[in-house]
Amino acid sequence: MTFSPVFHIARQELTVNVRNKWTLIFAVIFGILVTGIAYFGMIAEGFSGMQNFARSSASVLNLVLYIIPLVSLAMGTLSFTGDKGSAELLFSQPVLSSEVIMGKALGLFASIALSMASGFMVAGIMIISKSGPQGLTSYLAFTVLSLGLAFVFLSLSILVATLARRKSKAFGFALFLWFFFVLFYDILAIGITLLLSGSTMNLFLFLSLFGNPVDVVRVASLIIFDTATIFGPAGAALLRFLGGSAMSVTLLVCALLLWAILPMALAVKIMRRQDF
Amino acid sequence: MRPWSVISAIAVLASGQMESQGISNLQSLISNAQAGETILVPAGEYDGNIIIDKKLILIGLGSPVIRGTGVGSVITVKVDSCVVRGFVVERSGKMLVDEDAGILVKSDYNVIEDNVLQDVLFGVYLFGADNNRVRRNDIRGRKELELGERGSGIHLWNSYDNILDGNDIADVRDGFYIQNASRTHIERNNVRGVRYGLHYMYADSNVFLLNSFTDNVAGAAVMYSRGIRIRNNAFLRNRGFASYGILFQDCHDMIVDSNVVADNNIGLFFEASRNNVFQHNIIARNDAALQMFQNSNGNVFTENNFIDNLSPLLVVGKKTETRWNRNDRGNYWSSYDGYDIDQDGVGDVPMKIQNLFQYLEGKAPHLRLYLYSPASQAFAVAANAFPVMNINTEVDRMPLVKPVDLSKLGILTLLAPSRGNHQKTNDSVPLFAALPGLGIFVIGYLVMKRRSRQ
Amino acid sequence: MIAARHLTKKFGTILAVDDVSFEVKRGEIFAFLGPNGSGKTTTMKSIVGLVKPTSGKILVHGIDVQMHEKGAKASVSYLPQRVVFPENLTAREILYFYASLRGISRSDADEALEKARFNGFSEKYIGEFSGGMVQRLGLAVISLPDTPILLLDEPTASLDPQGVKRFREFVLEQKEQGKTILFSTHLLAEAEQLADRVGIFVSGKLVAQESVDGLREKFLKNKTIEDMYLHYVETFEGQHQ
Structure with missing residues (x-):
């Protein structure tokens, strides 16, 4: 794989997506939602205005966990099940399928990141103007984590698109994946946890977090915001299990990286054997 | 007449005299003084350690410094009815087991007031000392030590009927450590940045009034005590993995009213604590407002405001026999979504205090890791949608639809400055901040449109 | 320039290309002729690696397409049957x-x-482009890199007469530059006018490859080339059914 075609494909994908109304619409909606949540989160502040940054961010976190996977899946599926004629011309060029996938993924990611970053920036400015810059680094780290989540679901959408090939089928599958990771997985994990007991239960619970990129980002964000204490003793146990909070974040980020790379790598492998 | 106000003689030492005698002679001055005399000590530095072995009134003028040897206690009060006022006391010993304190009191009816204690292991230590008054002292522990290696700010052991008020304590292990010390009156103290603001065992019939315990690992741990009155205190921002505003372990027949318990991990924690009454408290923005072991029975909650807590109640075990209302008045819950048709101020629909997720958390505490996950919210909704899944045994049948007006809580006036700061912030600022962002979007869009028309 | 050896492609149980072998020489214009679904497109796609053969192999410029996809594709420019470009570029x-x-x-x-x-x-x-404009752009895209080989899949299928004329001019112009051109069509006239040689696909098989003149001679003079084509189609489709 060489860099140059990846770059050119990424740039074209970005141009297409930025000119696409959807990127703008997503940016505006995301910006309004994030800002709104942060804003109303602050209005609802209690009588002494404590925990500003962490709580606002925790509310934003909730939104991020719902919206970003959905948007990434939708945009990825849309792009990767795009017009056949366009794909045929592209893949007939002297490029590898891995280069095409990487390029398109990066271009898409850049466009999603652009809209997300503007949303986060607006909210960030607002939060800082209200409660000062003391949580800024955590907020930046949180933004990076959210971008990571976007990439993971982009990667998953590529796999889905590769497997399903047809647009409608891919969308159905993507929607299922969204539902699964955002909701069903956790319900399942909670259910199984209740069936287990003692140390098996805890081990399962800790490990199950890594099986869902949404949980990975949720837990890592809360640790970064230094609000892992809201998990109470469970949080302490988790941190001890993972080896301290720096180590925990490292492990979680590694898990997120794996989640970002593996589906895409699998998609490349499948696509190599696929016909157009 | 109170014993500590008796002054039988005054020995005024001119500063010139003191200097000629050298600065290490405070102890010899004490030895030469008659019992009942008052010694005015001018500003300067004096060597410790000092032992007060006759009834004396020691008054520092201009904050004279008494510096200990670094071994034992800097000032030891051995006889009754002494006064130590206005000194800077520093450099005590290092031994926890030897009660190495700034001021060690082993007698009764003394007054320890307006002193600054710094670089000390314990601040003021009442060792088998009754009827003393410790007030308006500033106590700073040894910040460089690990929490566990420090001593307490004010330590009471086997001491009764003392009054502790107006002290300001930080950087020690426990703000107050009170063991076997009944009938203590604790008022208007301020404790922050310590392990337990208040560590409290085997001490009955005490009164807490207008104290604030902030930014500690735990606000107060109250254990094995009866008949305590906790009123008008603030327990704020006590955070950590196992932190709480107040922990009650085996405490009975207390009255806890008009306190503010906010922004703690767990607001109030109960284990084997029964028959306590909680009234007119503000319990707000805690991760969990209440955590109760099922062996905590017969506690009564009435007319409290539960506001914006992530979880109102975690029950460890099956259920508690808690009474959530008294005299037809329950509590205000900010998460209550019922209605009040008859306009009597009491909601017509009972308040189910726990949702399904919180209930499950009681069974498997580590499930809390799923807090903030959409699944946990789904559980909460599901329990409402499908009554079959309704597990609620903790129900407030008389929920109040409006918060109880507690704006006149004494503690709120003490907290006023920090409150004002936050409420003053201009609400329109965020909107102004959002405008340029939206502007960027619109301009970007227009630019793009324009280019496409070329 | 292009050589297929026993090329076979199955989609599931359907045999799309059945043991096809052919060779296109340098500077030659070769036409794939056949009804829809006869395997023309699949064969073309395997030349640029879009379809992976079930068996057999394809050499482009002497390079095995499956072994060195990127290298092989470097000397080929391919115009898909229905080319599409992103609308907002x-x-x-x-x-x-x-x-x-x-x-x-x-x-x-x-x-x-x-x-x-x-x-x-x-x-x-x-x-904002018309179909004809898109095609012109497509032709511009594939002639841009000046590859020795051009592959065009049904290039005139959806064109108006003007477009067809333009395409013809394009092919002749490229031929003059010494390029090897392979195109597919179901229009006899087109093959007859442009191609040096024709390969006839019926039901996945390449049933004949001859020069246009040779084919014509093979059959009696009273038969048109159209008759000949239909003869092949009927014979082989009959065999299959």
Whole structure:
């Protein structure tokens, strides 16, 4: 794989997506939602205005966990099940399928990141103007984590698109994946946890977090915001299990990286054997 | 007449005299003084350690410094009815087991007031000392030590009927450590940045009034005590993995009213604590407002405001026999979504205090890791949608639809400055901040449109 | 320049291409002739690696396509049957993009754009293009890299007469430059007019490959080439059923 075609494909994908109304619409909606949540989160502040940054961010976190996977899946599926004629011309060029996938993924990611970053920036400015810059680094780290989540679901959408090939089928599958990771997985994990007991239960619970990129980002964000204490003793146990909070974040980020790379790598492998 | 106000003689030492005698002679001055005399000590530095072995009134003028040897206690009060006022006391010993304190009191009816204690292991230590008054002292522990290696700010052991008020304590292990010390009156103290603001065992019939315990690992741990009155205190921002505003372990027949318990991990924690009454408290923005072991029975909650807590109640075990209302008045819950048709101020629909997720958390505490996950919210909704899944045994049948007006809580006036700061912030600022962002979007869009028309 | 050896492709149980072998020489114009679904497109796609053969192999410029896909594709320019470009890019941007993938400078791309007489349309978005314009852009894209081999899948299928004429001119122009051209069509006239040789596909099989003149001679003079084509189709489809 060489860099140059990846770059050119990424740039074209970005141009297409930025000119696409959807990127703008997503940016505006995301910006309004994030800002709104942060804003109303602050209005609802209690009588002494404590925990500003962490709580606002925790509310934003909730939104991020719902919206970003959905948007990434939708945009990825849309792009990767795009017009056949366009794909045929592209893949007939002297490029590898891995280069095409990487390029398109990066271009898409850049466009999603652009809209997300503007949303986060607006909210960030607002939060800082209200409660000062003391949580800024955590907020930046949180933004990076959210971008990571976007990439993971982009990667998953590529796999889905590769497997399903047809647009409608891919969308159905993507929607299922969204539902699964955002909701069903956790319900399942909670259910199984209740069936287990003692140390098996805890081990399962800790490990199950890594099986869902949404949980990975949720837990890592809360640790970064230094609000892992809201998990109470469970949080302490988790941190001890993972080896301290720096180590925990490292492990979680590694898990997120794996989640970002593996589906895409699998998609490349499948696509190599696929016909157009 | 109170014993500590008796002054039988005054020995005024001119500063010139003191200097000629050298600065290490405070102890010899004490030895030469008659019992009942008052010694005015001018500003300067004096060597410790000092032992007060006759009834004396020691008054520092201009904050004279008494510096200990670094071994034992800097000032030891051995006889009754002494006064130590206005000194800077520093450099005590290092031994926890030897009660190495700034001021060690082993007698009764003394007054320890307006002193600054710094670089000390314990601040003021009442060792088998009754009827003393410790007030308006500033106590700073040894910040460089690990929490566990420090001593307490004010330590009471086997001491009764003392009054502790107006002290300001930080950087020690426990703000107050009170063991076997009944009938203590604790008022208007301020404790922050310590392990337990208040560590409290085997001490009955005490009164807490207008104290604030902030930014500690735990606000107060109250254990094995009866008949305590906790009123008008603030327990704020006590955070950590196992932190709480107040922990009650085996405490009975207390009255806890008009306190503010906010922004703690767990607001109030109960284990084997029964028959306590909680009234007119503000319990707000805690991760969990209440955590109760099922062996905590017969506690009564009435007319409290539960506001914006992530979880109102975690029950460890099956259920508690808690009474959530008294005299037809329950509590205000900010998460209550019922209605009040008859306009009597009491909601017509009972308040189910726990949702399904919180209930499950009681069974498997580590499930809390799923807090903030959409699944946990789904559980909460599901329990409402499908009554079959309704597990609620903790129900407030008389929920109040409006918060109880507690704006006149004494503690709120003490907290006023920090409150004002936050409420003053201009609400329109965020909107102004959002405008340029939206502007960027619109301009970007227009630019793009324009280019496409070329 | 292009050689297929026992090329076979199955989609599931359907045999799309059945043991096809052929060779296209340098500078030759070769036409795949056959009804829809006879295997023309699949064969073409395997030449640019879009379809992976079930068995057999394809050599482009002596390079095995499956072993060295990138190297083989470097000497081929392929125009899909129904070419589509992103609607919100301009013609120039699209040309720049494909130029960049082939390592061609922007000034060369500009030149190609001028040569294709795109002047008024270069900065327009594809969304505003007519079908004919899209085809012109497609031809510009594939002629841009100056590859020795051109592959065109049903290039005239959806064109108006003017477009067909333009295509013809394009092919002859490229031939003059010494390029090897392979195109598919179901129009006899087109094959007859442009191709040096014709390969006839019926039901996945390449049933004949001959020069246009040779084919004509093979059959009696009173038969048109159309009759000959139908003869092949009927014979082989009959065999299969």
